[in-house]
Amino acid sequence: MKVTYYLEVVSSWCYWAEPAWAELKRRYAGKVDFQWQLALMDASGLPTSRAQCDWFYRRSGLLVRSPFMLNSGWFEPELKEYLAPNLVAEAARDFGATDDRVRLALAEAAVREGRKVGRWDVAAEIGAAAAGVEVGKLLTAAQSAAVEARARASTATFHALQVTQRPTFVIESGIGDRAVFSGIWTAEPLVASIEAMLQDAAGYASHRAHHGGPPAN
Numbered sequence: 001m002k003v004t005y006y007l008e009v010v011s012s013w014c015y016w017a018e019p020a021w022a023e024l025k026r027r028y029a030g031k032v033d034f035q036w037q038l039a040l041m042d043a044s045g046l047p048t049s050r051a052q053c054d055w056f057y058r059r060s061g062l063l064v065r066s067p068f069m070l071n072s073g074w075f076e077p078e079l080k081e082y083l084a085p086n087l088v089a090e091a092a093r094d095f096g097a098t099d100d101r102v103r104l105a106l107a108e109a110a111v112r113e114g115r116k117v118g119r120w121d122v123a124a125e126i127g128a129a130a131a132g133v134e135v136g137k138l139l140t141a142a143q144s145a146a147v148e149a150r151a152r153a154s155t156a157t158f159h160a161l162q163v164t165q166r167p168t169f170v171i172e173s174g175i176g177d178r179a180v181f182s183g184i185w186t187a188e189p190l191v192a193s194i195e196a197m198l199q200d201a202a203g204y205a206s207h208r209a210h211h212g213g214p215p216a217n
Contacts, residue, residue, distance in 0.1 A: 001032045001197060003190075006039040006158045006168040009085040009103050010074060010110045010117065012057060013185055016064045017167040018104065020187035028194060036100065038090055038151045039158035039166050043080040050075050064185070073114020083148070084123035085110065090151050091141035097131035105130035173197040175204050 005021055007014040025034050047053035053072040061069050089103035109115040109126045117123045124139040131138065141147055158168065165183035171193050172178045177200060179193045 001028075001174065001194065001201065002172045003032055003034050003194070004170045004172075005034070005036040006154070006161075006166060006170070007036055007103070008039055008041045008045070008082075008166045009089055009106050010082050011041065011166045012060050012070055012111055013165070013183070014167045015070070015107050015111050016060060016066075017185035018100075018107075020185060020190065021100075021167075023187045024190055024194070027191070031198070032194065036103070037154040037157070038086050039168065040081060040083070040086055040151055040155045041166070045164075045166075046080070046082075047072075047075060049077060068112075070111045071114035074110035074117050076116065076118050079118045082118045083151075084120045084142070085117040085127075087142040087147050087151055088123040088127035088138060091138055091144070091147045092127055092131040092133065094141055094147075095131055095133045095138065097133070102127050102130045171197060173201050175201050177201075 003024065005017075007017075021034075021036075024032070028034075047056060050072045053075050054069075057070040057072060060066075085103075085106040089106055092102040106117055106123060106126050109122075110117045115122055115126070117126065120139060120143065124135050124142065127133075127142075128135040128138045161168065161170065161180055161182075163180065163182035167185060168180065168182040169184065169190055170178065170180050171190070177197050179197070181190060181193070184190065
């Protein structure tokens with residue numbers, strides 16, 4: 001069983017989905033393979049102004065019943081992509097930081113603290129502190145063609161799912177079952193799908209133990 005989480009580091013809805021992601025990893029530790037992949041946003045997915053960003057933050061904050069409002073200070077209207085925070089998080093994998101800590105540090109710095117993570121020096125400083133890596137080395141890796149190519153490839157895979165919302169969760173089982181949840185930020189529907197797939201997979205395993213594989217013809 002595998003769950004892939006497609007995200008954009010500065011996405012507010014991805015930020016709100018992090019507790020669900022953490023809950024899934026806790027609940028199914030050792031049973032499910034979890035991985036995250038970048039789904040970069042272009043200008044069509046970004047706010048056009050801080051005022052618009054704040055409007056979105058008021059809406060999402062109320063929907064999730066948050067006791068705090070997110071901070072739009074990270075937003076710079078001249079940037080049409082936020083490559084720096086995303087590619088820093090991606091590059092950190094090459095230094096052993098394959099978990100969530102670097103991208104979470106960057107997200108927290110952006111949407112809670114309002115730091116200008118779209119700037120390479122700011123993103124690299126935050127990412128290096130979280131990863132325990134020298135800033136210059138991480139920055140060089142993040143600005144490499146290879147790291148950007150990985151991010152572009154995972155973004156293309158995201159678009160191939162024919163979804164538009166981040167977060168998107170793809171749940172796949174070893175027997176070929178697949179569920180795609182786009183825009184879902186709570187754990188409950190994801191848990192229900194994982195449970196159903198685990199039960200079906202267990203059923204297939206039981207049948208195989210009793211009857212073996214299917215006849216060749």
